[in-house]
Amino acid sequence: MSKLKRSILPVFLGLFLFILFSQALSLEKKEDTFKALKLFSQIFRLIEENYVTEVNPKDLIFGAIEGMLSSLDPYSSLMKPDEFKELEIETKGSFTGIGIEITIKDDILTVVAPIEDTPAWKAGLKPGDKILKIDEKSTKGMKITEAVKLLRGPKGTPVKLTILRNEKDVFEVTIIRDVIPIRSVKAKLLEPGYGYVRISQFQEKTLEELVEALKKLEKETDLKGIVLDLRNNPGGLLSSAVEISDEFLENGTIVSIKGRNPSNQMEFKATKNPPDRQHKYPIVILINHGTASAAEIVTGALKDNKRALVVGEKSFGKGSVQTVIPIEDNYAVRLTTAYYYTPSGININKQGIKPDFEIPQMDLAKKQSPHETSSKENTTISSLTSPEDDFQVKMALNLLKNIAVISHLKY
Numbered sequence: 001m002s003k004l005k006r007s008i009l010p011v012f013l014g015l016f017l018f019i020l021f022s023q024a025l026s027l028e029k030k031e032d033t034f035k036a037l038k039l040f041s042q043i044f045r046l047i048e049e050n051y052v053t054e055v056n057p058k059d060l061i062f063g064a065i066e067g068m069l070s071s072l073d074p075y076s077s078l079m080k081p082d083e084f085k086e087l088e089i090e091t092k093g094s095f096t097g098i099g100i101e102i103t104i105k106d107d108i109l110t111v112v113a114p115i116e117d118t119p120a121w122k123a124g125l126k127p128g129d130k131i132l133k134i135d136e137k138s139t140k141g142m143k144i145t146e147a148v149k150l151l152r153g154p155k156g157t158p159v160k161l162t163i164l165r166n167e168k169d170v171f172e173v174t175i176i177r178d179v180i181p182i183r184s185v186k187a188k189l190l191e192p193g194y195g196y197v198r199i200s201q202f203q204e205k206t207l208e209e210l211v212e213a214l215k216k217l218e219k220e221t222d223l224k225g226i227v228l229d230l231r232n233n234p235g236g237l238l239s240s241a242v243e244i245s246d247e248f249l250e251n252g253t254i255v256s257i258k259g260r261n262p263s264n265q266m267e268f269k270a271t272k273n274p275p276d277r278q279h280k281y282p283i284v285i286l287i288n289h290g291t292a293s294a295a296e297i298v299t300g301a302l303k304d305n306k307r308a309l310v311v312g313e314k315s316f317g318k319g320s321v322q323t324v325i326p327i328e329d330n331y332a333v334r335l336t337t338a339y340y341y342t343p344s345g346i347n348i349n350k351q352g353i354k355p356d357f358e359i360p361q362m363d364l365a366k367k368q369s370p371h372e373t374s375s376k377e378n379t380t381i382s383s384l385t386s387p388e389d390d391f392q393v394k395m396a397l398n399l400l401k402n403i404a405v406i407s408h409l410k411y
Contacts, residue, residue: 040064070143074104075322075338077145081330085376089106098151098159099180100125101234101292101320102144108132108141108164109147110249111314113232113290118199119175126165127232127290127316133162153177171178174274175220184236185209187217190387190397198385201243202236202294207243214247214279225400226281227393228302229385231312238321242268252305252343255297257321259338264321266338270305282403282411283308287355292316299353302341309403311357311396319348356407357399362391 044060064077069076079087094215099118100111111129114120131139135149151159162176184206187197194216199206217223235241238257245254249270257266274281285308296315302308321338340348387394403409 002279016350028381050355060239076336077334079332079334084332091380095180098175112292113234118180119178123173123175130164131161135160159348175387185213187213192221195226197226198229202240205305206240223281225397227284227287230291230295231286233295235295241294241297245298246270248307249305254301256341257338264338280411283399284395285310286310286392287315289313292318296348304343309407310355313357313391314354315351315352317350357393357396
């Protein structure tokens with residue numbers, strides 16, 4: 001590209017953006033926007049003409065776009081074609097990596113929750129763990145999209161993480177990447193009459209798996225109640241969360257979505273289930289600090305509609321809606337467009353959901369040092385747990401047996 005073309009490019013870019021926004025802005029905002037775009041053009045030209053090495057104008061523009069999006073919140077980002085394709089695969093099938101949901105919390109890359117039965121889960125990563133380094137690269141100032149790219153890789157390859165836990169324990173753990181499983185529902189009988197259902201994430205087939213699991217439990221015994229375990233569930237698809245909530249509700253609001261744009265204002269209502277899928281028994285939901293996003297929607301819906309009792313620890317508080325908008329050349333923008341509100345009007349974002357009964361997890365096994373991350377006892381929740389080895393499940397089962405005395409649920 002000639003110097004003349006390069007110098008004209010930012011001017012045209014500024015004019016284009018100004019025209020794009022001019023119809024929607026007040027006069028004062030127009031002036032502020034024009035000044036900002038003029039400043040952008042000046043800096044763009046200065047970099048092109050004076051930076052120590054020649055730079056590609058396209059890289060500068062993409063860098064500006066990425067910076068603009070990342071300045072909004074940790075979740076908004078520009079998705080390159082390969083990242084957009086990866087997201088589609090992740091919600092429909094499987095992907096290769098270590099199996100964790102991450103976010104930026106207090107400007108530090110933080111584990112929301114490990115996905116059950118994945119390498120990260122088996123290595124003992126916990127909600128709230130702060131990732132200081134990925135291999136030898138510091139995560140300071142790192143965007144989520146960059147971190148995801150570093151964490152994923154071919155099956156069988158190692159990645160070393162430097163972890164800060166409880167603000168004091170720093171240790172390294174090497175995790176071998178693997179194919180991340182997509183089955184999200186597991187179930188079993190805790191004892192005659194009482195079932196246990198664990199949902200590890202919300203995907204396209206989660207409702208299908210849940211219906212299958214419930215039918216199996218209901219055939220095995222005359223169900224008097226179930227423990228629904230959403231601990232360390234990092235979320236997933238909004239549509240799946242609505243479907244799961246609707247499966248347990250016959251009427252009432254599930255969740256409201258409120259954003260600045262009228263098109264992002266939505267309210268989801270429960271509908272009556274067919275006769276063979278009316279689950280007329282009480283539910284106790286287990287949550288913890290790793291319960292996030294779609295898992296918080298289900299928890300809030302069943303709690304506020306008095307369909308379930310919630311026990312455990314306060315949830316993570318990830319209550320924002322990210323809309324993935326495809327744009328040119330197979331790129332996409334992931335943009336925060338709204339917030340989730342529970343039926344009672346609580347904004348989940350950064351607040352989380354408080355349980356009806358606060359019950360912290362207690363180790364029923366021997367205690368370990370934080371460096372022993374590969375052992376089963378350090379994974380917080382076993383793959384398919386039971387009262388014998390999980391204190392919170394034991395307490396949830398006791399509450400379920402006495403629910404008629406302590407709560408007025410609708411079922």
